[in-house]
Amino acid sequence: MGTLDEIKAALINLDIPQVQCKIHQGLAEGLSPSAILEKSLIAGMNTIGSRFKEGDFFMPEVLVAAKAMHTGLDILKPLLTAVENRVKGTVAIGTIKGDLHDIGKNLVIMMLEGAGFEVVDLGVDVPPDKFITAIETHHPRVVGLSVLLTSVMPQLQTTIQQLEPYRRELYIVIGGAPITQQYADKIGADGYAPDAASAVDKVRELIARN
Amino acid sequence: MLSRERMLMALNHQEPDRVPIDFGGTTATGIQVTAYDCLKKLLGIETPSLIANKRAQLVAVEEVIKKRLHTDVDGIGLNPPASLPAVVAPPVDTSPVNISIDEWGGYWLSGVSGEHTATNPPLARMETAAEVEAYSFWPDPTDPARYAGLREKVLDLKSHSQRAIAFNLGCQIASQARNMRGYEQWLMDFILNPALAETIMRKIMTIHLVIAEQALAVIGDQVDVVTVADDLAIQNAPMMSPAVYRKMIKPMQQEMFGFIKARTKAKLFYHCCGAASFFLDDFLEAGIDILNPVQVSATNMQPEYLKKRYGSRVTFWGGVDTQQLLPYGSPQEVADGVKRLIDIMAPGGGFILATVHNIRPEVPPENLIALFDTALEYGRYK
Numbered sequence: 001m002g003t004l005d006e007i008k009a010a011l012i013n014l015d016i017p018q019v020q021c022k023i024h025q026g027l028a029e030g031l032s033p034s035a036i037l038e039k040s041l042i043a044g045m046n047t048i049g050s051r052f053k054e055g056d057f058f059m060p061e062v063l064v065a066a067k068a069m070h071t072g073l074d075i076l077k078p079l080l081t082a083v084e085n086r087v088k089g090t091v092a093i094g095t096i097k098g099d100l101h102d103i104g105k106n107l108v109i110m111m112l113e114g115a116g117f118e119v120v121d122l123g124v125d126v127p128p129d130k131f132i133t134a135i136e137t138h139h140p141r142v143v144g145l146s147v148l149l150t151s152v153m154p155q156l157q158t159t160i161q162q163l164e165p166y167r168r169e170l171y172i173v174i175g176g177a178p179i180t181q182q183y184a185d186k187i188g189a190d191g192y193a194p195d196a197a198s199a200v201d202k203v204r205e206l207i208a209r210n
Numbered sequence: 211m212l213s214r215e216r217m218l219m220a221l222n223h224q225e226p227d228r229v230p231i232d233f234g235g236t237t238a239t240g241i242q243v244t245a246y247d248c249l250k251k252l253l254g255i256e257t258p259s260l261i262a263n264k265r266a267q268l269v270a271v272e273e274v275i276k277k278r279l280h281t282d283v284d285g286i287g288l289n290p291p292a293s294l295p296a297v298v299a300p301p302v303d304t305s306p307v308n309i310s311i312d313e314w315g316g317y318w319l320s321g322v323s324g325e326h327t328a329t330n331p332p333l334a335r336m337e338t339a340a341e342v343e344a345y346s347f348w349p350d351p352t353d354p355a356r357y358a359g360l361r362e363k364v365l366d367l368k369s370h371s372q373r374a375i376a377f378n379l380g381c382q383i384a385s386q387a388r389n390m391r392g393y394e395q396w397l398m399d400f401i402l403n404p405a406l407a408e409t410i411m412r413k414i415m416t417i418h419l420v421i422a423e424q425a426l427a428v429i430g431d432q433v434d435v436v437t438v439a440d441d442l443a444i445q446n447a448p449m450m451s452p453a454v455y456r457k458m459i460k461p462m463q464q465e466m467f468g469f470i471k472a473r474t475k476a477k478l479f480y481h482c483c484g485a486a487s488f489f490l491d492d493f494l495e496a497g498i499d500i501l502n503p504v505q506v507s508a509t510n511m512q513p514e515y516l517k518k519r520y521g522s523r524v525t526f527w528g529g530v531d532t533q534q535l536l537p538y539g540s541p542q543e544v545a546d547g548v549k550r551l552i553d554i555m556a557p558g559g560g561f562i563l564a565t566v567h568n569i570r571p572e573v574p575p576e577n578l579i580a581l582f583d584t585a586l587e588y589g590r591y592k
Contacts, residue, residue, distance in 0.1 A: 014401055016402075055447060057451075058447060058448060058449065058450050058451045058454075059397050059444075059449055059450065060397040060398060060400045060401050060450050060451070060454065061401065061451070063394050063397050063398045064398050064401045064402060067398065098321070098323070098325070099325060100319050100321070100325055100326070100327040101327055102327075102393075103393045103394070106394060124327075149323075149325055149570070150532065150533055150534075150537050150538075150570065150572060151323055151325075151537070151570045151571055151572040152325075177444070177445040177533070178507075178533045178534070194446065195446060
């Protein structure tokens with residue numbers, strides 16, 4: 001097994017010290033930081049995501065893998081060139097106004113970061129204005145709206161309506177326990193995903209459209 | 211048939227005269243104050259509503275409503291410890307987000323519609339068992355205020371109500387640890403620091419055991435159901451792997467459930483939201499008699515599947531969907547949904563009809579009337 005594969009394996013084994021150790025080893029061997037990022041860390045997080053979707057991994061495994069990924073990124077980021085540091089795209093995400101729940105949103109953020117996206121976390125109880133400010137500041141390709149409470153679901157539609165002037169520049173993805181594809185279609189969202197790993201697939205698919 | 215008799219038959223997997231109904235008998239089958247006031251308006255009842263749970267904005271359901279909705283369960287809970295304000299207070303709070311502290315030293319954000327979430331977890335930065343043990347705000351389970359007048363309250367309730375009595379004990383181990391440690395950190399502990407996860411949960415359980423012992427010594431012989439809770443699943447999966455659950459949480463559940471059942475003949479009601487069926491065999495081995503809330507919209511929680519596979523071994527308490535049907539269905543759709551649920555769940559007993567979640571402000575009162583009137587009429591056993 002080459003060092004790139006060993007780093008990936010350490011990530012999938014949720015072994016944080018081993019991820020750090022093997023990245024240092026790889027750099028000493030002359031591996032490029034961008035190769036380690038793509039072929040070890042992002043590839044490893046892809047595997048974690050697949051196993052989460054398949055019901056083989058659960059929330060604790062995803063959270064620890066994301067922590068391992070971030071530990072690796074801390075080593076690699078200063079070594080990447082400006083071009084290599086250019087991210088795959090920015091996603092702004094928040095739990096909508098009236099809802100204070102954040103575990104689902106946080107999992108999506110970790111999976112997106114694990115896939116190489118830049119994520120702007122707007123927190124919980126986010127009013128439409130705050131999404132608009134984030135759009136004007138960060139120019140995200142995708143905006144993610146998270147919700148848990150059924151009582152707050154109408155606020156999704158309100159938020160989407162207020163983001164209408166920006167719809168040509170970005171896609172809106174929604175998610176959360178009470179949401180279905182049917183509901184997403186009904187309120188005019190561009191995408192929906194049933195879990196955090198699928199959310200990454202959806203964001204990739206939307207960005208690939210143009 | 212008396213309510214209590216009806217409940218006991220259903221809980222013993224026999225068919226009484228009709229499917230028993232619970233509305234507001236437990237801390238997981240209640241109603242938020244705005245929804246309650248709309249219901250009362252529709253029924254032409256003009257009395258001030260009393261908040262029983264400020265954080266979730268749940269009301270103390272009045273006798274006139276209990277009668278109108280044909281509920282078969284009265285709920286009773288422990289008093290708060292001496293250092294907290296009284297539980298029942300008028301609904302005066304109108305600020306959008308409040309911050310409150312609970313008896314474990316945990317902070318909560320909450321809003322007027324009863325949405326709430328734990329914040330600033332007090333054990334977040336701890337790394338050793340000694341730090342956990344030295345935490346300043348572990349509750350005193352022996353505080354006599356918790357148990358003061360409890361037996362008199364139950365006896366008084368029994369003297370003028372013929373309903374079954376559910377004693378809401380709570381005893382959350384995993385959820386309490388989650389609130390005190392922080393959701394993400396608590397989950398990561400299972401992999402990165404299992405010894406600390408174990409220490410925190412065991413400390414919490416030790417406190418619960420003292421509370422359970424003292425409370426059941428006072429009223430264990432008088433109640434029909436004891437309710438405990440611990441959310442271990444999300445919409446489409448368990449929160450943690452079966453291996454982690456079985457190694458770290460199940461042994462404590464077995465110990466605590468056994469402890470409770472040694473001190474009362476009441477049936478043990480266990481609340482676990484979400485896709486609970488992944489662990490249902492384990493919950494049964496740990497000693498539960500009743501599963502709540504039967505979140506039928508979650509993965510592997512279809513009523514047909516549950517009744518067929520587990521119907522003879524567990525009583526299902528809940529089942530009326532609160533994610534789609536109740537808030538967004540028409541009264542006719544609610545009635546049809548309740549009929550379907552009864553068709554599947556009622557045969558052979560072992561079913562108490564209730565909503566899957568506390569009823570929240572978006573639920574139209576017409577849907578509640580359709581729900582409970584259909585349950586009364588259609589729930590009759592032939």
